[in-house]
Amino acid sequence: MDAQLVAFTGVAAGMVAVPGADFTVVVRNALVSRRAGVACAIGVAAGLLVHTALAVAGVAAVxxxxxxxxxxxxxxxxxxxxxxxxxxxxxxxxxxTLPGSEPVARGGGLREGFLTNALNPKASITFLSVLPQFVPDGSPAMPRTLLLAAVVVALALLWFPVVALLVDHLGNWLRGPRTARVVEALTGGALGALGVVLVLEPLVA
Incomplete structure (x- = not known):
């Protein structure tokens, strides 16, 4: 058994599952419809694919x-x-207007998920620092890092669609007028706080 691969899978699962902007936009889109939620989840995974590819290519070092x-x-x-x-x-x-009931343009959920993840450069830096730690000494770096990158994307393709489907399953309750407004307000507040941190951090650094 590849102990390092097992350990990395655990670390990557934790990184993917930690609630953040990705989780929030998936939930919000899933409140609109199952299709929008799953599309957003796939968009997030596509963004992670970009970051892992950048890390493998070394562009994140730039x-x-x-x-x-x-x-x-x-x-x-x-x-x-x-x-x-x-x-x-x-x-x-x-x-x-019932929050979460507005129509989503074709590809809107996919675009939101992708841009929310892909526009976060911290992800590339994180993967650049984490991936090399799980490359065994003497092993070719490129095949190994490609495998690790594939693990991250696969985990995202499992986790975020499950979140979207769960939200959709609870949709009748979550889309109730009062509950939905609370969910939208909490979603907006969470995204706002994350956005402010992302904008202010480089300006005050």
């Missing part, structure tokens, strides 16, 4: 070496998360 570029990408990601927060809060406050 982000770490050029702070200005890293800050620009971080502010852009924070701005997008803030945009999603404003949408959620407006939906919660809109009179006569």
């Amino acid at each position: 982000l770490a070496a050029v702070p200005a570029l890293f800050r620009v990408l971080q502010v852009a990601g924070g701005a997008y998360v803030l945009y999603l927060a404003v949408r959620a809060l407006r939906s919660a406050a809109r009179a006569g």
